[in-house]
Amino acid sequence: xxxxxxxxxxxxxxxxxxxxxxxxxxxxxxxxxxxxxxxxxxxxxxxxxxxxxxxxxxxxxxxxxxxxxxxxxxxxxxx
Amino acid sequence: xxxxxxxxxxxxxxxxxxxxxxxxxxxxxxxxxxxxxxxxxxxxxxxxxxxxxxxxxxxxxxxxxxxxxxxxxxxxxxxxxxxxxxxxxxxxxxxxxxxxxxxxxxxxxxxxxxxxxxxxxxxxxxxxxxxxxxxxxxxxxxxxxxxxxxxxxxxxxxxxxxxxxxxxxxxxxxxxxxxxxxxxxxxxxxxxxxxxxxxxxxxxxxxxxxxxxxxxxxxxxxxxxxxxxxxxxxxxxxxxxxxxxxxxxxxxxxxxxxxxxxxxxxxxxxxxxxxxxxxxxxxxxxxxxxxxxxxxxxxxxxxxxxxxxxxxxxxxxxxxxxxxxxxxxxxxxx
Numbered sequence: 585x586x587x588x589x590x591x592x593x594x595x596x597x598x599x600x601x602x603x604x605x606x607x608x609x610x611x612x613x614x615x616x617x618x619x620x621x622x623x624x625x626x627x628x629x630x631x632x633x634x635x636x637x638x639x640x641x642x643x644x645x646x647x648x649x650x651x652x653x654x655x656x657x658x659x660x661x662x663x
Numbered sequence: 664x665x666x667x668x669x670x671x672x673x674x675x676x677x678x679x680x681x682x683x684x685x686x687x688x689x690x691x692x693x694x695x696x697x698x699x700x701x702x703x704x705x706x707x708x709x710x711x712x713x714x715x716x717x718x719x720x721x722x723x724x725x726x727x728x729x730x731x732x733x734x735x736x737x738x739x740x741x742x743x744x745x746x747x748x749x750x751x752x753x754x755x756x757x758x759x760x761x762x763x764x765x766x767x768x769x770x771x772x773x774x775x776x777x778x779x780x781x782x783x784x785x786x787x788x789x790x791x792x793x794x795x796x797x798x799x800x801x802x803x804x805x806x807x808x809x810x811x812x813x814x815x816x817x818x819x820x821x822x823x824x825x826x827x828x829x830x831x832x833x834x835x836x837x838x839x840x841x842x843x844x845x846x847x848x849x850x851x852x853x854x855x856x857x858x859x860x861x862x863x864x865x866x867x868x869x870x871x872x873x874x875x876x877x878x879x880x881x882x883x884x885x886x887x888x889x890x891x892x893x894x895x896x897x898x899x900x901x902x903x904x905x906x907x908x909x910x911x912x913x914x915x916x917x918x919x920x921x922x923x924x925x926x927x928x929x930x931x932x933x934x935x936x937x938x939x940x941x942x943x944x945x946x947x948x949x950x951x952x953x954x955x956x957x958x959x960x961x962x963x964x965x966x967x968x969x970x971x972x973x974x975x976x977x978x979x980x981x982x983x984x985x986x987x988x989x990x991x992x993x994x995x996x997x
Contacts, residue, residue, distance in 0.1 A: 622709065624927050627892045643889060 585637075585663070587611065590656045593636055594629075601628045611653035619652075639663050671803035678847025679793075679997050680807070681740025681839035684964045685731035686951065687717040693829065700825045707829045712926025716832035716952030719815050725754055726764045728835035729813035730771045732960070736809065737772060739997070740839035744773035747839075748805035751796055752781045753788030753812040753956040755985070756819055768811065777809075785863070786922050786984025787853070788812055788956035789836070790991060793980070794851035796840040797992075811837035812956030819865070821882040830925065831883070832952030836960025845995075849909035852901055853990035859893065862886040863985035890987075894924065895931040898983055901991055902936055905979065909993040916942045917976035918966055918996070922983055923948030923958035932981075943971035955984070963996070972996050 595609035602625040608618070615621040621629060626649075630641050633655065639662040641649075649655045692715045693704040707713055719728065729752055737744055750772075752765035765779035784791040789812040796808035813835035820831045840848065865881045872881050898921070906912060919942055921929050926948060933944045945962035954961060959980050966972045976996045983989040 623888055624710065624891055624925075627888050628895065628931065631892065631896060643892075 585660070587656050587660070590637070590659055591652060594633065594652060594655060597629055597632045597636060601625055601632055609652055611651065611656060613652050614650055615652070616650075633659065637663055673801060673803040674842035674844070676843040676846035676848075677797040677800040677840055678843040678845070679838045679994050680742065680841040681736040681738070681997060682960055682964050682967065683732045683735025683737070683739055683837045684961050685723075685728040685735070685813075685835040686961070687719040687723045687728070687833050689718045689720055690715050691718050691832075696822070696829050699822050700828050702825065702829065710927070711830060712929075712946070712949050713829060713952050714949050716950070717834055718817050719833035723815075723833070725757055725813045725815055726767050726771075728815075728833070729754075729764065729768045729811045729837070732813065732835040732837040733768060733772045733809050733811050736811075736837040736839045740807075740841065742807050742839060742841065745776055747772075747774040747777045747807045747809055749796065749799050749808035750774055750777045750779040751792045751808065751810045752779075753784065753792040753810065754781060754814055755783055755785045755788065755955055756815045757781065758815075758818060772809075774809070784956075784982075784988050784990070785986060786924065786953075786955050786958070787982035787986065787988040787990045789959045790851065790980055790982035791853060791988075792956075793838060793840065793848065794853065794990060794992060796838070797848040800840050800842050806842055808840045809837055810840065811835060812954075812958075812960060814955040814957050816883070816953070816955055819881070819883050821879070824882065824884070826887050827883055827885055830953045832954050834951055834954040834957045834961055836957045836964060838960055847995040849905070849993040851990050851992045852905040852908055853988070854901070855986050855988040857986065859987045860985075862889050862893070862987060890984075891925070891928060893987060894928045894983055895935070898932050898981060898989065899935040901989055902932065902979060902981060905981070905991040905993060911977060911993060913938050913942065915977055916979055916993075918943045918945065918963070918972045918978040920945040920959055920962050920966070920978050921981045923951065923962055924953050924984060967996065
């Protein structure tokens with residue numbers, strides 16, 4: 585799976601879970617500061633991403649996922 | 664030859680025959696809480712959906728609130744208090760180890776023929792107690808039973824804790840459960856996972872507190888994000904299981920009444936259940952916060968008062984929280 589595909593799938597999840605405009609989602613964007621995804625929405629995003637990408641994202645790892653790019657890197661490594 | 668014992672004949676079913684609540688008089692809006700936790704009205708609303716909640720004053724004790732809720736439920740039911748054979752109080756906030764409070768409640772509501780005891784299953788307590796009340800009626804042991812949830816969470820929550828101060832509040836709610844020719848309360852789906860008991864617990868126990876020189880009072884603490892994830896991932900399956908046990912589907916429901924922990928949890932579960940548009944979703948927590956064992960009757964009372972459910976409708980009730988524990992059942996609304 586390419587980085588672009590993962591970003592695109594994450595954009596769909598972010599839109600469904602937190603109403604984020606898909607066109608605003610890119611690797612350099614911060615979940616909290618740029619996309620305004622709060623910690624509870626982040627929990628929902630992580631759960632949806634686990635289902636979508638077939639990976640397990642531990643609680644202690646979630647705090648390290650500051651940007652969309654961080655999430656892409658983790659998903660690539662874990663899948 | 665040993666003489667045969669006998670049991671009282673069992674009724675065909677049990678039903679909720681009355682609902683009563685007690686809402687403390689003092690309304691506390693987010694603006695009053697926000698400065699203590701370096702927050703804002705907007706942050707609290709976005710985080711929880713809560714706009715305001717009720718805080719009990721010193722006269723509105725766990726017992727007093729329970730008595731008021733029970734009295735209203737008895738009136739709603741139309742039964743004579745002398746026909747109540749069991750009073751169950753679900754609470755996590757009795758400030759004393761002894762005596763338990765259900766006995767005082769039974770006396771004050773005129774249920775002088777009733778047995779009485781307290782149970783504790785925190786936010787699941789009302790649903791657990793409703794199941795016990797129903798089974799007690801179905802066994803033939805009781806003509807009528809009362810289950811009441813009553814809480815003064817503000818006695819056990821630090822008003823400076825960012826994770827809990829804005830969530831928890833005070834109040835009480837009660838159901839009268841009566842024998843019936845039809846099934847008005849389905850079998851419960853319940854469970855517990857004690858391996859997660861430190862996700863919602865107290866900062867310390869009483870002996871630890873007493874041995875400290877200047878320690879803080881024991882207060883509730885919660886791993887909010889972990890509990891959020893557990894609730895939204897586990898409760899959808901439990902809801903489906905509960906409906907299946909009751910032999911109904913989401914399309915048969917008129918109301919979904921989950922424990923009012925946080926409107927974000929309610930939103931997620933309701934969405935995942937794909938509830939049809941005619942199903943009213945209880946959102947009493949917006950105005951009452953999280954009153955632990957009291958949220959379910961309070962929330963159903965509001966739906967009834969607003970005309971969002973009527974007598975004969977089916978409602979799915981679900982309690983979940985500290986323990987961790989959960990319980991759910993389907994009832995026919997009285």
